[in-house]
Amino acid sequence: MGALYMPDEQAGQTVRSKVTIDRLEKSFGEGARRFTALADFSLTIQDGEFICVVGPSGCGKTTALRIMAGLETPTAGHIHIVPSGGGDRPLNAMVFQEHGLFPWLTVMDNVAYGLEMRGMRRRERRLAVEPFLKMIGLLKFRDHYPHQLSGGMRQRVSLARAFVTDPEILLMDEPFAALDAQNRILMQGELLRLWEQQRKTVVFITHSIDEALVLGDRIVVMAANPGRIKEVVTVPFARPRSVPELRADPRFGELSLRIWRSLEEEVQSARQIEEGDA
Amino acid sequence: MGALYMPDEQAGQTVRSKVTIDRLEKSFGEGARRFTALADFSLTIQDGEFICVVGPSGCGKTTALRIMAGLETPTAGHIHIVPSGGGDRPLNAMVFQEHGLFPWLTVMDNVAYGLEMRGMRRRERRLAVEPFLKMIGLLKFRDHYPHQLSGGMRQRVSLARAFVTDPEILLMDEPFAALDAQNRILMQGELLRLWEQQRKTVVFITHSIDEALVLGDRIVVMAANPGRIKEVVTVPFARPRSVPELRADPRFGELSLRIWRSLEEEVQSARQIEEGDA
Amino acid sequence: MKLAKSTQERLLTIASPVGILLIWQILSNAGVIDARYVPSPVQIFRSGWDLLLSGELLTHTAVSLYRLVIGFALGAIPGILIGMLMGLNRFVRAILDPLIAAICPVPKIAILPLLMLMFGIGDGSKIAVVAVAVFFLVAINTTVGVMGIDRIYLDVAKNYNTPWLKLFRRVILPGALPTIFAGLRISLGVAFIVLVGAEFVASRAGIGYLIWTSWQTLVIENMFVGIIVITILGLVASFILREIERFLIPWRRHDH
Amino acid sequence: MKLAKSTQERLLTIASPVGILLIWQILSNAGVIDARYVPSPVQIFRSGWDLLLSGELLTHTAVSLYRLVIGFALGAIPGILIGMLMGLNRFVRAILDPLIAAICPVPKIAILPLLMLMFGIGDGSKIAVVAVAVFFLVAINTTVGVMGIDRIYLDVAKNYNTPWLKLFRRVILPGALPTIFAGLRISLGVAFIVLVGAEFVASRAGIGYLIWTSWQTLVIENMFVGIIVITILGLVASFILREIERFLIPWRRHDH
Amino acid sequence: QPVTVGELGITADAPFFIGVDRGYFAAEKVEVKLQRFRSAADATAPLSTNQIQVAGGGPSAGLFNAFDRDWPVRIAMARTRDMPGFSSDTLLLRTDLQSSVTSLADLKGKTIAVNAPYGALHYMMGRMMDSVGMSIGDVKIIYMSWPDMGQALDSKAIDAGLVTEPFAARYSQRKTAIAFKRAADVLRNPPLEVSVILYSKDWTDANPEQAKAFTVAYLRGVRDYYDAMKGGKERAAVIDILTKHTMLKDKAVYDEMQWSYMDPNAELSKPSLVDQQDWYARYEAVKKKVDVDKMIDSRFIDYALGKLGRVKD
Numbered sequence A, B: 001m002g003a004l005y006m007p008d009e010q011a012g013q014t015v016r017s018k019v020t021i022d023r024l025e026k027s028f029g030e031g032a033r034r035f036t037a038l039a040d041f042s043l044t045i046q047d048g049e050f051i052c053v054v055g056p057s058g059c060g061k062t063t064a065l066r067i068m069a070g071l072e073t074p075t076a077g078h079i080h081i082v083p084s085g086g087g088d089r090p091l092n093a094m095v096f097q098e099h100g101l102f103p104w105l106t107v108m109d110n111v112a113y114g115l116e117m118r119g120m121r122r123r124e125r126r127l128a129v130e131p132f133l134k135m136i137g138l139l140k141f142r143d144h145y146p147h148q149l150s151g152g153m154r155q156r157v158s159l160a161r162a163f164v165t166d167p168e169i170l171l172m173d174e175p176f177a178a179l180d181a182q183n184r185i186l187m188q189g190e191l192l193r194l195w196e197q198q199r200k201t202v203v204f205i206t207h208s209i210d211e212a213l214v215l216g217d218r219i220v221v222m223a224a225n226p227g228r229i230k231e232v233v234t235v236p237f238a239r240p241r242s243v244p245e246l247r248a249d250p251r252f253g254e255l256s257l258r259i260w261r262s263l264e265e266e267v268q269s270a271r272q273i274e275e276g277d278a
Numbered sequence C, D: 001m002k003l004a005k006s007t008q009e010r011l012l013t014i015a016s017p018v019g020i021l022l023i024w025q026i027l028s029n030a031g032v033i034d035a036r037y038v039p040s041p042v043q044i045f046r047s048g049w050d051l052l053l054s055g056e057l058l059t060h061t062a063v064s065l066y067r068l069v070i071g072f073a074l075g076a077i078p079g080i081l082i083g084m085l086m087g088l089n090r091f092v093r094a095i096l097d098p099l100i101a102a103i104c105p106v107p108k109i110a111i112l113p114l115l116m117l118m119f120g121i122g123d124g125s126k127i128a129v130v131a132v133a134v135f136f137l138v139a140i141n142t143t144v145g146v147m148g149i150d151r152i153y154l155d156v157a158k159n160y161n162t163p164w165l166k167l168f169r170r171v172i173l174p175g176a177l178p179t180i181f182a183g184l185r186i187s188l189g190v191a192f193i194v195l196v197g198a199e200f201v202a203s204r205a206g207i208g209y210l211i212w213t214s215w216q217t218l219v220i221e222n223m224f225v226g227i228i229v230i231t232i233l234g235l236v237a238s239f240i241l242r243e244i245e246r247f248l249i250p251w252r253r254h255d256h
Numbered sequence E: 001q002p003v004t005v006g007e008l009g010i011t012a013d014a015p016f017f018i019g020v021d022r023g024y025f026a027a028e029k030v031e032v033k034l035q036r037f038r039s040a041a042d043a044t045a046p047l048s049t050n051q052i053q054v055a056g057g058g059p060s061a062g063l064f065n066a067f068d069r070d071w072p073v074r075i076a077m078a079r080t081r082d083m084p085g086f087s088s089d090t091l092l093l094r095t096d097l098q099s100s101v102t103s104l105a106d107l108k109g110k111t112i113a114v115n116a117p118y119g120a121l122h123y124m125m126g127r128m129m130d131s132v133g134m135s136i137g138d139v140k141i142i143y144m145s146w147p148d149m150g151q152a153l154d155s156k157a158i159d160a161g162l163v164t165e166p167f168a169a170r171y172s173q174r175k176t177a178i179a180f181k182r183a184a185d186v187l188r189n190p191p192l193e194v195s196v197i198l199y200s201k202d203w204t205d206a207n208p209e210q211a212k213a214f215t216v217a218y219l220r221g222v223r224d225y226y227d228a229m230k231g232g233k234e235r236a237a238v239i240d241i242l243t244k245h246t247m248l249k250d251k252a253v254y255d256e257m258q259w260s261y262m263d264p265n266a267e268l269s270k271p272s273l274v275d276q277q278d279w280y281a282r283y284e285a286v287k288k289k290v291d292v293d294k295m296i297d298s299r300f301i302d303y304a305l306g307k308l309g310r311v312k313d
Ligand SMILES: Nc1ncnc2c1ncn2[C@@H]1O[C@H](COP(=O)(O)OP(=O)(O)OP(=O)(O)O)[C@@H](O)[C@H]1O
Pocket: A028, A029, A037, A055, A056, A057, A058, A059, A060, A061, A062, A063, A064, A227
């Protein structure tokens, strides 16, 4: 079973650290309605590391990710991403849940969106995008609109759109939440395959402990009110991993139960609060 | 690990059989566009048995359940439910996915809907419904409308609505599909709790093998094109079960992988077809 | 002194109409806006007051209101009923659909003469033209509303053996109500336009008549008074409709 | 001989309007319908043919069409632009919202006299009243469309550092387009009503004028011809609008 | 720039047509454009906004109200008048009502068309009803343009209509209507000043010389008409011009119909204007009465008379 660290202890500075997150804090609203969504969120992520974040609903997972993506400014604290050498690589690319594709752009244009915004010409874009479309097996769907694809196909397009810009880090907010259980397992496999090839630094939010265990190098478990890191769990499984077989590993069930116990009280208390409010 | 039977072999007539399904078939469309959604679907369900159905998308799970519920007439074959003694008990009650509650009725009226349709008076209904509202912990939400509840709360109301009519069999079509992973685990626990008290005969559709293993006595694995039963797996875990702990049982992972392998080829081939079509 | 963005916004929202009125009045006083053609707010208010005291304004308002209310009711109620039938029965729908598709695109004011032929030149034709305009919009919206009821609700109803009458009262009516109200809201606006148009050409009373004769006899202030009064009537009517909607559809999120 | 339900339906859908026309003609011939007030379909067709040959019908149609097209364009284009500005900038919105809220509920036909004062009694005022009616509906729908663009698309755009112009062209415009077209569709119907109303009272040409004089002089056949022509115009206009919509919004499911 | 004249295509517009066709305007170096209206009331607003510069029109309520609020419109001179023997404004009655309606009192409850609310013909109808001790409220007035009234009489949409020439002649030709009463039969004292010539004040302020020149040319047209009206040598030529510009194309009818009287010096009858204003005020179509003198700007007709000389009637 993996070792557990509290956030402050996990300083593993021997490997090159890619992202340093220092005591982030985020509040919404003003005056009496002020509400702290995220408090004292600190984390150091190594280059090429796959971080999964789990936590009860409303614990600030999305908020933290949006701050990392620069879509939200933190109330306090800061975040530092070490750029690698390569010229115009964007700092990050985000994969959103379900409806992140532009319905009015074709698969091709959706995948090429990031490149278009960097000013790349149409022909170059086509060339740059093609290998990715091949990789996700949707080359012949190039000119389809998102509504003509199934949910799984849509999320593969979302992944390709993020990977194609070759960002320093990839941020994913429950990208597979809307898929059915079996397609979800397949997509986890495909994500791992893509990731093994590129070894990007990834922060991946999910509600599923199983998914976090299958994908992540470390799992950040969060607690709510205010949203904060409760513990960070290191996942001991060797890579490359095969999703279905990993799930049959006896350590998998143990670790899953271990994290569930840690989360259960959080989920239950969140539920009590929700029911008290309404 | 559990024993596997082919549908025909599982005649277990020693226990009282509650539902006999005999070579159901269902086709949609006419002429050249005729399409067989379900073929040769036979199954005998014991009284008080919890049956889970898994299978790739479009394999006819919903179609089969709707036929059992009398919402659809089969093209061929028939289905027989043995009524127990008790007077006006309805043959079945269905729990739908996510949006099954009437948005214009309060929690109270939604739960009492089946009773109202049986002609029960308003005051009696209130009395009959109250213990169920207590059981699902939503007594004080009696006068709320569904949109004021969270997803998990809504599905608890759906469960109560079905249980309150005391039907011969309960039919559930992916009732927890829209919940996040952790709430889903909690809801599975609550469903088991309710079920242990009432020991209803249940047919439960899900995409999640884990969910099927956690809940079911037997798991019906279906294949597509045409929709049919591929195999029926008996789940060996003792009851009462505790959801999170069960998942840590090493046999759980094994059995899960076993069913996954059986499903994987189906899911993959369904995916190929879908991508070929579009 | 910095103000929060939302406070700034609120100030602008109040300042802008008051500002316009003020600027209008000042420009009128200064003679930049020719008060002969566009009277100042104060002048309009004064004329309105006179019209009110003389009782004339009340008469015209009452006449228009009467036509509107009766016409709206005579259009909306059959519209809802026929729409329900069309939504529920495919044969009724098959018969009526082409008729409605043929008649609906007629700009309703165009059949005013026909209605005058049928209902005379009195209130009857004005009520009828409002009713016809309202009827089609409401009928179509009701049909759409009934047919658009999520299948799942009908399945649930069937699963619990809902008897016909209860199906209607407990499922179909509430399920279609939001769309019906959308139809009522649109048709209210159209009803006002059609009524004013009809009162322009073929009436001896009503706010539309007031506006048009005031124009023809060049009593411009009264024309403005008429425009303002009909606008206020419109606002009040849609407010009432919205309140009824809130009351009948309590399960809806009313965000704004 | 049993027919499938869908075949029965299709038969009814064709039979019903043909049947109505036939019954109408037969009743007219038999004298049950007084042909002086409601001419028979054949009579109407004959009058239409005569009006067509004399060139009169084409003139009126051309006049109405001209007013409609120009008025619609003059209302829709600024409506879309102002709506965009309001959707994008909260201060513009704060300033214009109360004004639009105050002016929008005016039944547009009511300000026809005012527009005649400003734009003269010629085509100008008719074009203006159409434009005003269209403008507000389109502006409001455009604002709603822009503001209703799912936040996630703006997030994606921001995440990929979308420059301002591209944001507009690639995200905001396509995102708001469906709602803009909804506004255009509603305003097209209103434009027809307002135009016909205006041509009733204040015009020497146009289909509305044809209907109204035909009524005043009780040349009922011509009145019917006018009603039918304006209806066909309406159908053609909404067909064209729908085709433009299909062309500009290819990513939409067009189910019917 | 050109002077736009609002006209209705009626006989009373003859001086405009004569001036244009015979080149009187051209001789004064005034370019004239004719624009047709439905009724004189419709022309008042465009006149006051200087969209048109000249219009002939009845002294309608709208005109008095326009003066009250000081719209820039002025009465420049007289136009037509109803005099015995020269009474063009006619109450046409449907032929089939001839037997049942023998006096004005029999019109009670009948549907009568006039061309505009609170215009000269509305007033005339009102005074006719007053003359038999009733009032305008005893009949049902509807508004309809003159070109439409013939058809309306044919189809019995109306029972009677107040029509001016040449429509009156044209419609009585059709045998569905007869001339029932003429204005001068009832309104003798003062004789009815049916219409006057109105100038846009913005125009006369900006371009008084053009207005003077216009008036001279117009007055020459009036004189031709006056001559024709009296059966003088110009009659055939004037009828030619009227045939061209109005809807009465049958020349013979011009000899049967009554021509409206046109004063050769375009002199105004103020008492008639005052009486009309009083009647409108009675029905509150005019809220505040104005001083009729202030409405008149006689500079231009004075100039023209000075140039062309007065004619003794
Ligand atoms: N723009 C905002 N304004 C006000 N409160 C907000 C805003 N965004 C998020 N919040 C609040 O901050 C808290 C954290 O939200 P966040 O979306 O980060 O949670 P989460 O962990 O992603 O939840 P979930 O699992 O449901 O996605 C919630 O209570 C939410 O209501």
